[in-house]
Amino acid sequence: MYYDTLDTPIGRILLVGNGEALIRVDLPDARHPRPLAPEWRRDRTALAEARRQFEAYFDGERIDFDLPLAPEGSAFRRRVWNALCDIPYASTISYAELARRIGNPKASRAVGLANGANPLAIVVPCHRVIGADGSLTGYGGGLPAKRFLLDLERRHAPAAPFALTS
Known part of the structure; x- marks a missing residue:
């Protein structure tokens, strides 16, 4: 190692x-x-x-990671961590939405525990999961770090493509 x-x-x-x-x-x-x-x-x-x-x-020059990853965890945790990787840069979802996305809408609490056990912080973007009311809730690296990461992503998010409408 x-x-x-x-x-x-x-x-x-x-x-x-x-x-x-x-x-x-x-x-x-x-x-x-x-x-x-x-x-x-x-x-x-x-x-x-x-x-x-x-x-x-x-530096705001990269919106995702392209690294080989080998997190250790149960099948349920790995399913949650894989779903975290589908949350777009500079976006957030709730624990309930994450539970729904893995096909287990009643598992918000278990999803929260799996999220908290994420061994690959930032790369597997658990900081993008927030409370149902939009509040910043639990983050293994502390709420100031979570706030910083979300603010960083919002500042550097790619602009939506410009479209002319007729």
């Missing part, structure tokens, strides 16, 4: 990979920080592409 850190506008994030895929992204104010394993090796080269894409994201 390899790791590296990256200084960002929300603080220092931790990137962890296995040499083939990114397996973890930890934010600086994580509610449940996970320690580095003693056998992991710091390697900027192994995570260079992830660093490059994160830098472009925070």
